[in-house]
Amino acid sequence: MRWDQLLLDPPPGGGSTGEGGPQLLALPGAITRTFDTPEFRGMTFYEVRARSIINRVPASSRMFFEYTINPYRGCSHACVYCFARNTHTYLDLDAGLDFDSKIVVKVNAPELVRRELAAPRWRGAHIAMGTNVDCYQRAEGRYRLMPGILAALRDFGNPFSILTKGTLILRDLDLLVSAARDTEVGLAVSVGSVDEELWRQVEPGTPGPRRRLDAVARLSDAGFAVSVLMAPVLPGLSDTDEHIEATVRAVVAAGASSISPLGLHLRPGAREWYLSWLGRHHPHLLPGYRELYERGSYLAAGYQRELSERVHRAARRHGLHPKSARAARAARSGNPPQPSHTQLSLL
Numbered sequence: 170m171r172w173d174q175l176l177l178d179p180p181p182g183g184g185s186t187g188e189g190g191p192q193l194l195a196l197p198g199a200i201t202r203t204f205d206t207p208e209f210r211g212m213t214f215y216e217v218r219a220r221s222i223i224n225r226v227p228a229s230s231r232m233f234f235e236y237t238i239n240p241y242r243g244c245s246h247a248c249v250y251c252f253a254r255n256t257h258t259y260l261d262l263d264a265g266l267d268f269d270s271k272i273v274v275k276v277n278a279p280e281l282v283r284r285e286l287a288a289p290r291w292r293g294a295h296i297a298m299g300t301n302v303d304c305y306q307r308a309e310g311r312y313r314l315m316p317g318i319l320a321a322l323r324d325f326g327n328p329f330s331i332l333t334k335g336t337l338i339l340r341d342l343d344l345l346v347s348a349a350r351d352t353e354v355g356l357a358v359s360v361g362s363v364d365e366e367l368w369r370q371v372e373p374g375t376p377g378p379r380r381r382l383d384a385v386a387r388l389s390d391a392g393f394a395v396s397v398l399m400a401p402v403l404p405g406l407s408d409t410d411e412h413i414e415a416t417v418r419a420v421v422a423a424g425a426s427s428i429s430p431l432g433l434h435l436r437p438g439a440r441e442w443y444l445s446w447l448g449r450h451h452p453h454l455l456p457g458y459r460e461l462y463e464r465g466s467y468l469a470a471g472y473q474r475e476l477s478e479r480v481h482r483a484a485r486r487h488g489l490h491p492k493s494a495r496a497a498r499a500a501r502s503g504n505p506p507q508p509s510h511t512q513l514s515l516l
Contacts, residue, residue: 196260196273208307212245212270222281223296234297234330238282240314242273244302246334247374249446250401253301255438264438269374272308279317286325295353296322296329305335307374315341323348330355332398336376336384346391357396358385362407363419370450371403378416382423389424397423400431402476404461404468405454408432410479417483428489430480432468440466 200216203209224237243257247269254264262271275281285291298304298318309315319341322329329352331338338345338356348354362368363378375381388395397420402408407416420428435443440462448455461468484490 199273204311209311212272214308215271215273216276217273218277219275219281221285222275222278223285223291234295234300236294236296237300238278238296238298238304238318239301240275240278240304240312240318241302241306241308243268243271245269245272245307245374246303246372248372250371250403250433250435250439250443251302252434252436252439254442255436256301258438265442272306274308274312275314276312278314279321282318283321283324286321286327293325293327296327297332298329299332303333303335304331305333305337307335309335309337316344319344319348323351326352328353328355330357332357332359334359334372334375334381336380339384339387342387342391345388345393349393354393355396356388356393357398358382358388358425359398359400360385360416360420361400361402362412363416364407364412367403367406371446379419382419385420385423385425389426394426395424396427396429397425398429398431399480400429401433402430403433404472405457406451408476413479413483417480417489418487421484421487421489425489428480428484430476432473432476434467435462436466 196215196217198217202214202216203212204214222238222240224239226235226237242260243262244251244253251268254268257264257268257271260273262268304315304318321327323344329348345354345356358381360378360381361372363382365377365379368375368378376384385395385397399416399420402413406412417428433443444455444458447458461472
């Protein structure tokens with residue numbers, strides 16, 4: 170990850186560089202804002218004019234996509250396990266509370282997307298969004314960067330996908346439908362568990378899992394084949410048969426086209442923050458976690474393989490087979506299925 174792309178152009182007219190928050194040495198000239206409203210209380214936003222917006226994923230990455238767009242850095246979802254936490258340390262911020270409450274906003278993202286898509290060297294490769302921090306986190310409700318980004322991708326017929334926990338994606342449903350007429354659009358919603366108590370503990374800034382599944386249903390009804398990323402599955406907390414059964418049942422009922430489980434991985438930054446939380450709330454699990462993650466950030470391949478088999482068995486029990494979920498929803502509603510938009514393959 171490189172942060173030099175966030176070095177600022179001067180504000181128009183040499184404008185103010187602050188409105189009540191601390192300045193960052195790593196982002197000289199950022200316009201700092203705080204908002205005295207309940208949803209943003211205790212948060213600081215650093216508005217920057219980025220130099221570029223379409224990022225190439227390093228070849229060494231495990232990701233299956235090559236390009237991303239990230240209009241925000243930091244995330245108010247405040248997921249205790251978020252793998253992106255360590256990227257905040259590149260800004261001389263910490264990977265804990267600062268990641269949750271100090272958000273970098275690339276206010277010129279829509280115009281940059283349009284400019285970079287028009288560049289002669291750009292060849293129309295697929296672009297993934299929501300893969301680092303959520304592009305539909307709470308800040309998007311105020312800054313509204315995604316409508317301009319989606320309009321640019323639509324106008325250039327550039328394929329893209331979105332992974333989100335944010336129900337705010339429904340605000341842009343008309344734009345997504347419009348884009349899908351001209352290019353491939355993949356949509357996926359992350360729902361690791363439908364346990365409400367666990368959700369409040371580990372994802373305190375997100376919409377609840379049932380609300381996210383309502384969004385899956387709305388997007389599916391609009392014609393999208395919506396994948397659900399069942400992630401992360403937390404060892405000792407959401408990997409029991411009861412948790413898996415309840416979550417898969419709810420996902421199938423929402424009309425998801427597929428479900429892909431993914432066990433928790435703990436990279437530096439996320440590892441320290443999550444294990445600190447675990448020690449406060451579930452200290453009896455700490456010895457088991459030290460054993461599970463003693464060799465690195467990822468669970469053993471055997472654990473992930475067994476998890477996938479258990480989830481897929483549960484999905485089959487509830488009637489989720491490839492390409493069958495939308496037909497089942499259509500049958501229940503009495504409407505014949507229409508050709509679906511492109512499904513995002515997660516694994």
